[in-house]
Amino acid sequence: MSHNTFGHLFRMTTWGESHGPAIGCVVDGCPPGLPLTAEDIQTDLDRRKPGQSRFTTQRREADEVEILSGVVTDAQGQQVTTGTPISLLIRNTDQRSKDYGEIKDAFRPGHADFTYWSKYGVRDHRGGGRSSARETASRVAAGAIARKVLGPGIVIRGALVRIGRLAIDRSRWDWNVVASNPFFSPDPGIVPEWERYLDDVRKSGSSIGAVVEVVAEGVPAGLGAPLYGKLDQDLASAMMSINAVKGVEIGAGMSAAELTGEANADEIRRGADGKPHFLSNHAGGVLGGISSGQPVVCRFAVKPTSSILTPRQTIDSEGNETEIVTKGRHDPCVGIRAVPVGEAMMALVLADHLLRHRAQNGNRG
Amino acid sequence: MSHNTFGHLFRMTTWGESHGPAIGCVVDGCPPGLPLTAEDIQTDLDRRKPGQSRFTTQRREADEVEILSGVVTDAQGQQVTTGTPISLLIRNTDQRSKDYGEIKDAFRPGHADFTYWSKYGVRDHRGGGRSSARETASRVAAGAIARKVLGPGIVIRGALVRIGRLAIDRSRWDWNVVASNPFFSPDPGIVPEWERYLDDVRKSGSSIGAVVEVVAEGVPAGLGAPLYGKLDQDLASAMMSINAVKGVEIGAGMSAAELTGEANADEIRRGADGKPHFLSNHAGGVLGGISSGQPVVCRFAVKPTSSILTPRQTIDSEGNETEIVTKGRHDPCVGIRAVPVGEAMMALVLADHLLRHRAQNGNRG
């Protein structure tokens, strides 16, 4: 079933294909009275925009967002949300559908081509149709509104921590360098290495996977629920909803399997401010599905794009064996542009849980 | 917000605490006319039941399930589902609440104690209350009904593939040995090693993490959706909804980040039967959110239980610093009993998606 709504109280419904006239989303459940302009959203969109370096797709999209509903100019002359659905529209301007003629009838191995065909029997093959990474622009736009709901006290930042076998050195982590390199790397030392490596990948028409890490600081203790409405469960769903993601981790993640109870226990002391002070964060800020007040830490693996120049064996829609080579303009490492997308998904989940928390605990202090 | 319903069309709502009179669930959306008896469910429940070896908690629960609604004896004398909600009840019989007196006012590091208190300001501290692994009995019971919906053609099996640093040897994988060792190990060779290791863990009052792998064979191509209603997204949500899970992987999982596009592409040939034949399964049976017809492969990491005998630094509910030691009866490796739970969650997700697929594609052949 195709149901393109994400979130329970703070909801985003996205629509649009890579090569249609436009993409967009409807953000519903936003509280009233929040200042919101197109510029607020554009800032985030520009970070995800393709064509900003030689390491991402060369498709050129202005990615200009229009707000079609849900805001009004208040008595003070400020544009604010009204509490009604916010419709966002982003025109597609640089489709080159003819690039896709050759793959019209054959399935790219590792791509949704085959399964989409199996399910629907009809598809918009151009640019991956609905499965295109282009859809993530809508997520980033909605995420910008989610950040408004969270307010300035909650800071969400993402970074690329691995490309292929080249992982960052965590001891050099510096949030300040993330914006100043084309990879969203928090480790300045690895940037030249990644540049050389990705240039090779790009020139050979290949592609490579990556790992993104998103951290939310300032999240109050208490968001989430013990089971089913778990904060980490919704983060897992959010990140796995992004195209090409194959694994999601919270805190220690898969390596939690290798820890003893003693090592895994994040011991607690009373801080100088009288508040709980944790001595480590294996939990990634989530205990029993509920935020602990520590930074919420989520990582996800993005597989290499399946659109590569190396010929691969496949079949066509008649079931005949053939070979396929994908031209068009593709990201050699689609994980790079997934960084702002991961941030947006984190913001969407936290905004949703903040509203949920208010609903159930609004009667408490 | 505490919302204890899982699934969209095939839905399970669970309820109950570790030390209340009973636990249970309501399974809603089940198609009518499926044969179903309490025995069908009991078989699965017995696999998860505690106290079956020295490697799981020594709490003794009969875990006998009662079906309170949703079935009727048909004209042929067979008990079948009616299409109305199926209410399942499992009495708690072996609570020892006094074991928990000492942890009433202090928070176990790494446990939901602290966050639960932060959120609700009131809690049932005995046995973890709602956060107890005991709740997973309801999941296993509901999963048994989900298997009925899927029918015999879809086979879901789980196995433990890692305890701490000791991973299985995949070349020795044999589904037939899973039921004949206390670890659900598919690798007979590692069993003695795990026994020695877990005996040490248990005797020292410690605990250790593990990795579970669940595989569904016979899943037809076409279940899922390109975005948001993705099969892998719902699997991530399902597995992360289980207590103590910190990471989820589909197919290659986190290691997809280290692959090139060439390596990751599961090439396709025409099989002898005329059907698509994949040469590898890095995708884990899910491409672009939709099942490909290959086995669906999901793994998840279970952290070590936080209830250990080693004293840990913590605070109490007044914020004072203290130390904590958890007595009571705990699983030294709670990942073991998570195997049938993971199978159940896989069954629930697939049953839900099978119904969704029928809804949207019922007009196709």
Place this chain on the structure above:
Amino acid sequence: MSHNTFGHLFRMTTWGESHGPAIGCVVDGCPPGLPLTAEDIQTDLDRRKPGQSRFTTQRREADEVEILSGVVTDAQGQQVTTGTPISLLIRNTDQRSKDYGEIKDAFRPGHADFTYWSKYGVRDHRGGGRSSARETASRVAAGAIARKVLGPGIVIRGALVRIGRLAIDRSRWDWNVVASNPFFSPDPGIVPEWERYLDDVRKSGSSIGAVVEVVAEGVPAGLGAPLYGKLDQDLASAMMSINAVKGVEIGAGMSAAELTGEANADEIRRGADGKPHFLSNHAGGVLGGISSGQPVVCRFAVKPTSSILTPRQTIDSEGNETEIVTKGRHDPCVGIRAVPVGEAMMALVLADHLLRHRAQNGNRG
């Protein structure tokens, strides 16, 4: 699709058939820390209980409710909600399934028998199965918890305002007499008339319809939404979800069609307390989907029960023509016992909207 959950944030999932071992429900989304005992719920249940006068079914059910989860004894020794799902169980004790032997294979005209069979191809014919009015006991139990969420400032009361062609005289409306007659009539003057009329109906084995009115006072302005999340929309859904209801009205209801804009306008003055004071309430307390602060007024029509002693022409499950007479124990006017059910549904809708309002407007004063 059978989905037996009602409500968005404050949710009730009901289960159970008339002639199974028990009925019950799970109430999810309840805020923590509310005092709640079985006695609190029993009070409401006893008002709906059958067999309390000769004007309702003679089935005798104790309707004793057990709370199986979601509450704990707090530090002050008071039983309070924990914020986790509350499971309620009511045993069925007085089934007489043999009464239904004769209608096993024929369909009662005006009853769900025929459509249920058409849909499911299998049914529990005894006592209407899932379609039995017995299910409404679960609603009343859940409604008692909803009242706790609303608090003492919001008072919800229901009354019977019409039986067949005999409507009450509204000028004699007195809430104090509702509990002291077997009809929940607010008009003491009509009681003897209704007694005589219903005795005739009952003795002749017939049945008759009725109209119930439910009024909620003390509802603050601002609950609901302009569209789709409308308070009146959810009330319409709630009341029409009750068995045998065929029409729902808010305020002026169907007669609003006969009003001019001038007559329909509930003019507003500034009250002595400085608050808005409405001069009339054609709106029934809901304007544009949002509560106005006036009493919320909802009415619904309950059709006569289709289980009557007069033979009616029908067909059997083979399609053959036949006649049917329904024995068993039935309500001559099932609308009477619908009064506490209507109150419960009003309470459920308001509790849900109160939580929704907190979620979206929690950031306002």
Place this chain on the structure above:
Amino acid sequence: MSHNTFGHLFRMTTWGESHGPAIGCVVDGCPPGLPLTAEDIQTDLDRRKPGQSRFTTQRREADEVEILSGVVTDAQGQQVTTGTPISLLIRNTDQRSKDYGEIKDAFRPGHADFTYWSKYGVRDHRGGGRSSARETASRVAAGAIARKVLGPGIVIRGALVRIGRLAIDRSRWDWNVVASNPFFSPDPGIVPEWERYLDDVRKSGSSIGAVVEVVAEGVPAGLGAPLYGKLDQDLASAMMSINAVKGVEIGAGMSAAELTGEANADEIRRGADGKPHFLSNHAGGVLGGISSGQPVVCRFAVKPTSSILTPRQTIDSEGNETEIVTKGRHDPCVGIRAVPVGEAMMALVLADHLLRHRAQNGNRG
């Protein structure tokens, strides 16, 4: 909570205000492969369009719909749905916001002005903002897609059956005349009477209520569920979700309260075709929440618009007493244009239930 999504499997999410740049909706869950063009939708939209006679608002809107996603040209050159979300956009072209200057700070009695302000503290007062009847264009557009899902075998038609105290003569009912008079009247005899009456209403700057009846023929038996997923419950919700609706009836509706069990029973005979043949339709085609195969009949009352020229007493946003007169261009009888809206809501509910039925009963013949 503002949640602007309607439907469970076949879903519509609407957005937009009366005086914003555009309105629109996203239709999600639509099966793939259905032929769909903008023209298909335009036909329905044109029936609802304002300014087509002197009896509706004189606002002139082209109401031209654009399809922004979810369709593709298939191999046969036909534009078909792809199974992904369908985004529809309708530009607003004839706003006259200055008409609303005078009502900026005062609340129209009987209008959402007051409650909207109470809830949100900010509003787009122009043309009623989100509460405007303009939003219903989105519903009609989505309804046109729902009709495609239902196919030509299910015919949904609406009519106006009452304006104020002037009800139609049902013995003269003729569907063929509905399109040929400005009121959607099925009774040609009442048209001159309504014309004279509405001319008076219009000239005096007043307004009047109306009743709409919607009938769906060809609906198969079996859609719906015994409880909560009831077809009539969802119809009640659908119709009450339309602005200005105050009452909803299924079949006999409120007058079912006046019927005996004998009179209410729709007796069944075996028809010449071997199928069940009902002798009457008090049930309105829905028994126990499930369609019976008879025509589904739903009626709803639309209150008079509150925007009238007669001065009414009210207060302003500061709480001061004042008088209000609403200029602007308003429908003297907004019930007229509600006819195609009611049809659309019926189509949306039936399409949703058709998909639900396939989901749960897809395994049956």
